[in-house]
Amino acid sequence: MRFVELRLVGALELDVADDALQALVDDERRAAAGARHLEFSSESRHTRYDRSKLSRPIDLRVVTYNIHRGRGLDRRTKPERIADVLAAIAPDIVALQEVIGPGPTDQSQAELIGAALGMGWVMASAREYRRHQFGNMVLSRFPIRDHAQHDLSWKTCEPRRTQRVGIDIGGPHLLHIYNVHLGTALLERRYQAKRLSSWIHDRRIGGPKLVLGDFNEWSRGLVADVLAERLQSLDLFPHLKRRRTYPGFFPILHLDHIYFDGAVEIRRVELPRTRLAMVASDHLPLVADVRVG
Secondary structure, three states: OOOOEEEEOOOOOOOOOHHHHHHHHHHHHHOOOOOOOEEEEOOOOOOOOOHHHOOOOEEEEEEEEEOHHHEOOOOOEOHHHHHHHHHHHOOOEEEEEEEEOOOOOOOOHHHHHHHHHOOEEEEEEEEEEOOEEEEEEEEEOOOEEEEEEEEOOOOOOOOOEEEEEEEOOOOOOOEEEEEEEOOOOHHHHHHHHHHHHHHHOOOOOOOOEEEEEEOOOOOOOHHHHHHHOOOEEOOOOOOOOOOOOEOOOOOOEOOEEEEEEOOEEEEEEEOOOOHHHHHHOOOOOEEEEEEEO
């Protein structure tokens, strides 16, 4: 199956020297939203970087955020507030859950948020919502080279689908982002945890991996036990005094998590608690500064 490659026109097309790489990443992060255009190509032979020169680790800011269909705690549906929350964070890679995607009517939330941030994106739809796609979405300032989906639906529960996105950050391997939204029932998550773990540890997929999203698990349970067997888990205790992410205005549960594998180091973690972030969705965004390589 041939995947569509997203490329940011005019950005990072030349060979990049070691000393300039992080400066370029910082410039990308600060670029004005919507300043770039996206070019689509059906070929995957394009190369943005001279990989032989990229020996240094790369610092990235990643975010996982359940946006609750853009519906805030004030019961208003305003996806532009989600875009504003993310713009203030200035991320390089974003994993969103509960996104209303393309459909026959109106502009989708996926299109609006992607355009507002000036980021390429790809979506994995789990079901239909009012004639629109509905599911997970990954946005990236770097080229998206690969995308795969995996069905995690269980019996009669709400359909669930996770996605793997291969992102070219310039190293010898793609950075693989696994965007996850698990179910609310215990037996459902037990089934999903095993399928997810098997998919993540596919030996054909090498390189660094970040597994992040809404796991609907507020204490250490089966999902954490299964994933922690072969993945490292982000421990929020050294980084944050207040670690709960749900509900946004007065969080009492920690539902959003990050796991990682390979050459990944967690440098810093944030839970933005601005007035806008606390009302834009029923979750707070979980932000991590990571070093890859």
